[in-house]
Amino acid sequence: AQSVTQPDIHITVSEGASLELRCNYSYGATPYLFWYVQSPGQGLQLLLKYFSGDTLVQGIKGFEAEFKRSQSSFNLRKPSVHWSDAAEYFCAVGSNSGYALNFGKGTSLLVTP
Amino acid sequence: DSGVTQTPKHLITATGQRVTLRCSPRSGDLSVYWYQQSLDQGLQFLIQYYNGEERAKGNILERFSAQQFPDLHSELNLSSLELGDSALYFCASSVGQGASETQYFGPGTRLLVL
Numbered sequence: 190a191q192s193v194t195q196p197d198i199h200i201t202v203s204e205g206a207s208l209e210l211r212c213n214y215s216y217g218a219t220p221y222l223f224w225y226v227q228s229p230g231q232g233l234q235l236l237l238k239y240f241s242g243d244t245l246v247q248g249i250k251g252f253e254a255e256f257k258r259s260q261s262s263f264n265l266r267k268p269s270v271h272w273s274d275a276a277e278y279f280c281a282v283g284s285n286s287g288y289a290l291n292f293g294k295g296t297s298l299l300v301t302p
Numbered sequence: 303d304s305g306v307t308q309t310p311k312h313l314i315t316a317t318g319q320r321v322t323l324r325c326s327p328r329s330g331d332l333s334v335y336w337y338q339q340s341l342d343q344g345l346q347f348l349i350q351y352y353n354g355e356e357r358a359k360g361n362i363l364e365r366f367s368a369q370q371f372p373d374l375h376s377e378l379n380l381s382s383l384e385l386g387d388s389a390l391y392f393c394a395s396s397v398g399q400g401a402s403e404t405q406y407f408g409p410g411t412r413l414l415v416l
Contacts, residue, residue, distance in 0.1 A: 221401050221402050223404075230409075231409060232408050232409040232410055233392065233394075233407040234304070235404055235405075235406070238404060240402055279345065283400075283401025283402065288333075288335075288352075288357055288358040288400060288401055289347035289350055289358055289401065290347065290401065290405065291347070292337075293344075294344045
């Protein structure tokens with residue numbers, strides 16, 4: 190069964206600094222990969238997704254992610270973090286044989302002035 | 303705003319009670335998913351419906367049940383509630399039913415069982 194690991198529970202970055210959130214997946218075939226963001230008291234908002242093709246995916250709010258099959262990773266990046274990016278970030282994986290998404294435990298991002 | 307609505311936003315009840323959570327999907331979406339988010343388990347898939355029919359089951363307890371009505375809204379019924387059922391329950395919707403479909407999440411219903 191597919192699974193997702195987000196190794197970092199909490200990450201703190203300074204405003205304006207670059208960001209990379211790690212996501213590793215376990216799945217035999219090419220998975221469907223997603224990054225969602227959850228702001229306090231809000232639902233989950235899709236940042237970006239990867240199904241196939243170009244391994245560098247652009248998303249909303251200036252985020253991008255790179256699919257690396259050899260490392261089973263789908264890390265999320267942003268070149269310059271804004272205070273409004275403070276939130277919980279979830280990586281999720283789906284398969285073409287299923288319907289639901291498997292989510293990682295999430296990474297909580299704190300942005301300092 | 304994702305277009306997915308959930309009611310109520312908050313629910314406080316006692317152990318042993320039964321509650322119903324409601325979800326209205328985005329206009330045009332045929333699939334509805336239910337997820338439970340708790341501190342210890344994280345985000346867990348419960349169940350999915352597509353155009354009124356159950357399509358997939360995840361870690362849903364026997365005390366929980368769901369249905370999708372002809373107007374495509376869905377209800378999640380939780381009975382014989384226990385303290386451990388306290389969680390945030392999300393509904394999501396998508397146009398189709400495959401895992402490649404983008405799921406749009408509602409704001410959630412926060413359930414507190416006392």
